[in-house]
Amino acid sequence: MNLKIKLYASLTPYLPKGTPKNEAEIEIPKGATVQSVLDGFNMPEGLYKLVLVNGVFITPEDRASRIFVENDVFAVWPPVAGG
Amino acid sequence: MAWTEKILRVNLTKGTCESEPLNMDWAAKYLGQRGLATKYLVEEIDPKVDPLSPDNKLIFATGPLTGTCASTSARYSVITKGALTGAIACSNSGGYFGAELKMAGWDMIIFEGKSSSPVYLSIVNDVAELRSAEHLWGRSVWEVEPALKAESGDPQTRVCSIGVAGETGVLFACIVNDLHRAAGRSGVGTVMGSKNLKAIAVRGTLGVTVKDPKAFMEATAAGKKVLADNAVTGEGLPAFGTQILMNIINESGALPSKNSSDVQFDGATKIGAEGMAEIRASDGKANLVTKQACFGCTIACGRISQIDKDHFTVVNKPEYWGASGGLEYEAAWALGAATQIDDIECLTYVNFLCNEQGYDPISFGSTVAAAMEMFEDGDLTAKDTGGIELKFGSAEALTQIAELTGKNEGFGAEIGLGSKRLCEKYGRPELSMTSKGQEFPAYDPRAIQGMGLGYATSNRGGCHLRGYTVASEILGIPEKTDPLETEGKAGLVKAFQDATAAVDSSGLCLFTTFAWSLDDIAPQVDAACDGDWTPERLAETGERIWNMERQFNLAAGFTGKDDTLPQRLLKEAAKTGPAEGKIAGLDVMLPEYYELRGWTADGIPSNQTLERLGV
Numbered sequence: 001m002n003l004k005i006k007l008y009a010s011l012t013p014y015l016p017k018g019t020p021k022n023e024a025e026i027e028i029p030k031g032a033t034v035q036s037v038l039d040g041f042n043m044p045e046g047l048y049k050l051v052l053v054n055g056v057f058i059t060p061e062d063r064a065s066r067i068f069v070e071n072d073v074f075a076v077w078p079p080v081a082g083g
Numbered sequence: 084m085a086w087t088e089k090i091l092r093v094n095l096t097k098g099t100c101e102s103e104p105l106n107m108d109w110a111a112k113y114l115g116q117r118g119l120a121t122k123y124l125v126e127e128i129d130p131k132v133d134p135l136s137p138d139n140k141l142i143f144a145t146g147p148l149t150g151t152c153a154s155t156s157a158r159y160s161v162i163t164k165g166a167l168t169g170a171i172a173c174s175n176s177g178g179y180f181g182a183e184l185k186m187a188g189w190d191m192i193i194f195e196g197k198s199s200s201p202v203y204l205s206i207v208n209d210v211a212e213l214r215s216a217e218h219l220w221g222r223s224v225w226e227v228e229p230a231l232k233a234e235s236g237d238p239q240t241r242v243c244s245i246g247v248a249g250e251t252g253v254l255f256a257c258i259v260n261d262l263h264r265a266a267g268r269s270g271v272g273t274v275m276g277s278k279n280l281k282a283i284a285v286r287g288t289l290g291v292t293v294k295d296p297k298a299f300m301e302a303t304a305a306g307k308k309v310l311a312d313n314a315v316t317g318e319g320l321p322a323f324g325t326q327i328l329m330n331i332i333n334e335s336g337a338l339p340s341k342n343s344s345d346v347q348f349d350g351a352t353k354i355g356a357e358g359m360a361e362i363r364a365s366d367g368k369a370n371l372v373t374k375q376a377c378f379g380c381t382i383a384c385g386r387i388s389q390i391d392k393d394h395f396t397v398v399n400k401p402e403y404w405g406a407s408g409g410l411e412y413e414a415a416w417a418l419g420a421a422t423q424i425d426d427i428e429c430l431t432y433v434n435f436l437c438n439e440q441g442y443d444p445i446s447f448g449s450t451v452a453a454a455m456e457m458f459e460d461g462d463l464t465a466k467d468t469g470g471i472e473l474k475f476g477s478a479e480a481l482t483q484i485a486e487l488t489g490k491n492e493g494f495g496a497e498i499g500l501g502s503k504r505l506c507e508k509y510g511r512p513e514l515s516m517t518s519k520g521q522e523f524p525a526y527d528p529r530a531i532q533g534m535g536l537g538y539a540t541s542n543r544g545g546c547h548l549r550g551y552t553v554a555s556e557i558l559g560i561p562e563k564t565d566p567l568e569t570e571g572k573a574g575l576v577k578a579f580q581d582a583t584a585a586v587d588s589s590g591l592c593l594f595t596t597f598a599w600s601l602d603d604i605a606p607q608v609d610a611a612c613d614g615d616w617t618p619e620r621l622a623e624t625g626e627r628i629w630n631m632e633r634q635f636n637l638a639a640g641f642t643g644k645d646d647t648l649p650q651r652l653l654k655e656a657a658k659t660g661p662a663e664g665k666i667a668g669l670d671v672m673l674p675e676y677y678e679l680r681g682w683t684a685d686g687i688p689s690n691q692t693l694e695r696l697g698v
Contacts, residue, residue, distance in 0.1 A: 008330055008357070009323050022330075022357060046314065049559065055336045055661040057563060075334045079314035081558050081597045082325030082384075082412045083551050 003028045003037070003068055006075040011048060014041040028068060035063040037074065050077040084294045085147035085590075085611035086110055087188050090123075091211055093204060095278050096137060096196030100204070100211040105190050110147075111614055112697060114621075117173045118588035118628040120144035120162040120191055124171075125631060127193075130638035134164045134270070135252075135277040137197035143184065143243075143283065144192075146590025147612050150185030150291045150378070153303045154310055155592035157182050157378035159266075166270030166277070167254045167446065167501050168520040168544040169639060171632045174257075174271045175548070175587055176243075177377035177385075178264030180285065183241035185590075187287025198279040203231065203244075206285040216281035221247060223439045224259040225402075231284040244282035245272045246441030251491035252276065253499035255446035255522075263408025263438040264377065269521060269543050270501075272441050298610035306595075306603050307381050313598035315560065320384040320594065321374060325412040328525075329355025333420075335557055335566065336660015337530035339523070340420045341475055342452040343516050343649070346527045346657045350425025354415050358427045365391050370427055372406045382594055386410065388431050396432035396482050403435055410434050413547070416525035417448025422455060422481055429478035433485040440489030442499075449522035450502040451484055453514045462509045468494045513650050519544035519641065528652050528669075530662035531556050533564070533572040536672045539646045540576070542632035548593060550579035560597055567661060569668035573675035584632075585625035627696040630680075630688050634698060643686025646673060 002025050007015050016024050028037060034051060051058045052075045058066050068074070088105045106123075113119040120142040132138045142162040149156055159181025165172030184192070187208050201216040219227050227244040243260035249272035256272030257265040266272075293299040310316040319327065332338045333351035340348040352358060359371040368389065376383035388409030390397050397403040410418075410431055418430045437444040451473075457463040458473040465472060469487075471494060473480045487495025497505055502522050506515040516523050521544025528535025533552035541549040552575050556566035564575060582601055586593050589608055601618035609616040636645075647653075652667045677684060681692030688698070 006330075006334070009319070009327055021361075022352070049314070050331060050557075052334055055334050057335075057557075057559075057565075059563065073334075075330075077327070077331060078319060080319035080323060080327045080331070081315045081554065081560060081594075082320070082328035083547060083553065083594070 001028055001030055001068070001070065002026070004073045006073065008075070008077045009080055010078050011043065011076055014043055032068050033064055034058050034066045034068070034074070037068070038063065038076070047078055048076050049079040052076070084613045085151060085291060086115065087185065087190050089189055091189050091192045091206070093192060093194045093211070093213065094196050095194055095198040095202065095213070095280060098198070098213055100213065102209070112624070113628060114147065114585065114588040114624050115190065116144045116146035116149070116158065116160045116588045116590060117162065117175070117584060118624060120160065121171060121173060121628065121632060123193060124162050125635045128164065130635050131640065132164060134166045134169060134274055137278070139164050139274060141194040141271070141274050141278060142191055145181050145185040145190055146588055148607060149590030150182035151293060151299070151303070151590070151611060152379065153591060153607050154307045154379060154381040155377070155595050156590055157380060158590050158592055159184060160587065161258055161266040161271040163271055163274045164639070165543065166273035168269055170519050170544055170641060171542050171635045172269035172271055173543060173587070174266035174268045176258070176260055176264050176266040177380070177592060178261035179378045180241040180243045180260035182378040183285045183287045185287065185291055186289055187285050188289045192283070194278060194280060197277065201279050201281050203280070203282040203284060205235070206283065208287060208289055219281050220250060223247060224441050225262060225439045227282050228262055231282060235284055235286060237286050240284050240286045242282055242284050245275050246439060247490050248440045248442040248488065248499070249273055249276035253442050253488060253491050254501045255443040257441045257443050259438055259441045265438070265441070267443045268445065268546065293611040294613055295610045299607065302606040302610045306599065306607055309603055310381055310595060310598050316382050316595065316598040320382050320597070323356045324374065324384050324386045326356035326359055326386065326410060326415060328412045329415060330357065331557065332526065335530060336657060336662050337527045337557070337566065338416065338420050339516070339525065339527045341423050342421060342456045342514060343527065343651055344456070345659070346530055346662060347659050348420040348423065350423070351420060353425040354419040354427050354430060359386065359388065359409065363391055365393055370431060371409060377592070380592065384594060390431050391428050394428040394432070396429055403432060407435055408438050413524045414444035414448070417445045418481065420525070421448050421452035423475040424478050424481055426478040429482060433481060436485045436489050442488060445524050446501055446522040447485070447488060447498065449516055450498050450505055451481060453502045453506050453516065454498060456514050457506070457509050457511050462511050516649055517545050518648060519645050521545045526553055527657065527662070528648060528667035529657040529665050530660060531566045532569045532668055532672070533575050535648055535652065535667035535669050536572055536576045536676060537580070539648050539669055539673065540676060542629065542636055548583070550576050550583055551593070552576055552579050554597065561600065567665060569671045573672050573679050576676060577679050580629055581622050581625035583625065584628040585621040588624065588628060623696070627698055630693065630696055630698045633688060637687060646686055
C-alpha cells in the first residue's frame with residue numbers, strides 16, 4: 001500500500017533520497033501503524049512531536065493502534081511554534 | 084528596582100515635556116507596560132472619546148524587565164483608544180527602541196493633546212524636547228529613521244515613527260521602530276498621526292537597576308537555560324521562525340482562506356517557511372537571508388528577506404533590493420492565504436511596504452480579501468477600484484492596492500477604512516472577518532475552537548495575541564488539547580488571557596511562554612522589583628488587567644453582544660479537513676467563559692469580581 005508522507009523542518013533529511021521538497025509516497029505493509037512507520041524513519045527520540053494523519057493529531061498513546069488506510073496523508077513536524 | 088519611577092508627560096498642545104513620579108501603588112497592582120499604562124489611560128481619558136481627537140492619549144510604556152539582561156527584554160507597548168476599533172488598544176513591539184527608552188530612564192511617555200504642526204520627540208536620557216518634524220512629514224519610516232539618527236549625531240539613537248499611512252488616517256496604521264518591528268495593531272499609528280506626532284528618537288545610557296542583582300542574574304540565567312534547552316525556543320523558532328506554522332495550520336484545516344470561505348489553501352507550501360528557504364530558479368538565491376533577534380533575545384525568531392530583483396514588484400526599484408524584515412506567519416497568511424496569492428516575492432514586497440509606510444499587514448490583507456470577495460460578487464466594480472481587477476489570486480492587484488494604501492490614495496483609501504467599515508459601506512457587512520472591528524489573524528475558529536472564543540472576547544478586537552490557545556490546541560504546549568472540542572476551552576482561554584496580560588506587562592516577549600510558565604517568569608520579576616512576585620500574583624495581576632480593559636470597553640459603549648464572530652464562522656461549516664462540517668461553537672463556550680470570569684450572563688464583571696481584584 002502507498003502512503004503519502006510529509007516531513008517538515010528538521011525532519012526532511014528522513015524523506016527518501018531524491019525527494020524534491022517535503023512530500024513523498026512510500027510503500028508500507030498492510031496493517032502498518034503510525035508508530036511502526038515513525039520507527040521506520042529511525043529518527044532520534046524527541047525529534048518529532050506533531051504527528052498528524054489527515055490533519056488530525058495522533059496522541060503518543062494512539063500511535064501504535066492507528067492503522068493506515070488507503071488515501072491517508074501522514075505529516076510530521078519536530079517541536080515548533082510561531083504566532 | 085527595575086522601575087525607573089519616572090514618567091515623561093508630553094503635552095503636544097502646549098509643547099511641554101515634564102517629568103513626574105510613577106504611581107508606585109499602581110505599579111504594585113498592574114506591574115508595568117500593558118497593565119500599568121492601561122491604568123493611566125483609563126484614569127485619564129473619557130472612554131467615549133473620539134480616538135482621533137486631542138482628548139485621546141497615547142502612551143508608550145516599558146515593563147520593569149525591559150532593557151535588563153533577562154532574555155527577550157526588548158518589549159514596549161503602545162496603549163491608547165484604538166482608531167480602528169474604538170476599544171482599548173495595546174500594541175506590543177520588540178526591536179531595540181523599548182530597551183533604549185528604558186535605559187534613558189523612563190518607564191513610560193504619556194502624550195496628550197495635539198500639536199499645531201508636525202513634531203517629533205527627542206530624548207537623550209533625562210533631556211526631552213519636542214522638535215519640528217515639518218521636514219519629515221510625508222516621508223516614510225525608512226526615510227525618517229536615518230534622518231533622525233543623523234540629526235542626533237549618534238548612530239545608536241533608536242527611532243520609532245509613523246509612515247504616510249499614519250499621517251493620512253489609514254485606520255490600521257502602525258508605529259514602526261528599528262525599520263521593521265512594529266506596534267502593529269488597532270491603529271495606534273493613526274492616533275499618533277492625529278496628534279501631528281511623527282516620531283520619537285531616543286538615546287539612553289543610564290542602564291537599568293534591579294532590586295537584587297545577584298538573585299536577578301541567577302533567575303535570568305536559569306530562564307535562559309530553560310529557553311535554550313527547550314526544543315521550540317532553543318531550536319524550532321530560531322531555525323524556522325514563525326512561518327513554520329503555515330503548513331501545520333493548513334494541514335490541520337485551520338488556515339482561513341479566500342476571506343474565510345475555505346479553511347485550506349493549495350498554495351500554502353509556497354508561502355511558508357519552506358517557500359522562504361527554497362532556492363529561486365531565477366537568481367539562485369533564497370527569499371530568506373538570515374534570522375534576527377531583538378534586544379536581549381536568546382530565541383531570534385525574526386526573519387530577514389531579499390526579493391528577487393527581477394520580480395515584477397521591484398523591477399527598476401533598487402530601494403527594495405536590499406535585505407529587510409521578512410514575512411512572519413500572520414503577515415504571510417493575511418497577504419497570501421486570505422487573498423489566495425501564492426507568490427512569496429509579491430508578499431514579501433507588500434510586507435516591505437507595510438513596514439515602509441507603517442500599516443498593519445493583518446488588517447490590510449484581511450480587508451483586501453473582503454474587497455476581493457465583494458469584487459467577485461459584483462458589489463465592487465472596476466469603477467470603484469480605479470480600474471484594478473481585484474480578484475482572488477491576483478498578485479498584481481494586491482501590489483497596486485498596497486502601494487495605494489500606504490499613501491491612502493485611490494481605492495487604497497477605501498481599504499484604509501478596514502474591513503468592517505468597507506464591507507458596511509458596500510452593503511456586505513457579513514463579509515467582514517472581524518470582532519469589535521478588528522480583523523482576525525491566521526486561525527479559523529471552526530477548526531480551532533478556543534481561538535473563536537478568544538477572538539470574540541479579545542479586549543482589543545479580533546486578535547491571536549491576547550490568548551494564544553493555538554499553543555495548546557495545535558502545538559501541544561504546555562499540553563495538547565483537541566482543537567475541535569469546545570469543552571474545557573472557556574477555562575483554557577481565560578488562563579491564556581490572564582497569563583498573557585501579565586507577560587505583556589513585564590517587558591518580556593510572549594514567545595518565551597512556549598518554554599516558560601509563570602513559574603519561570605515570577606523569580607525574574609521578583610528579583611527585579613519590590614514586592615513579592617509569585618506566579619499566583621502574576622496570574623491575578625493578569626486577571627485584574629483583563630477586567631480593567633473590559634470595564635473600559637463597556638464604558639466606551641461595547642456590550643456582551645460584541646463578544647461574537649461573523650455569521651460565516653457561526654453558520655457556514657468548514658468544507659474540508661478535520662473540521663469539515665463544523666462551525667464555531669461560540670454559543671456553547673461563551674456562557675461558561677462569563678461564569679468563570681465572574682461576569683454576569685450579559686458579560687459584565689460582577690461587583691464581587693471587581694472587588695476581589697481591586698479594579
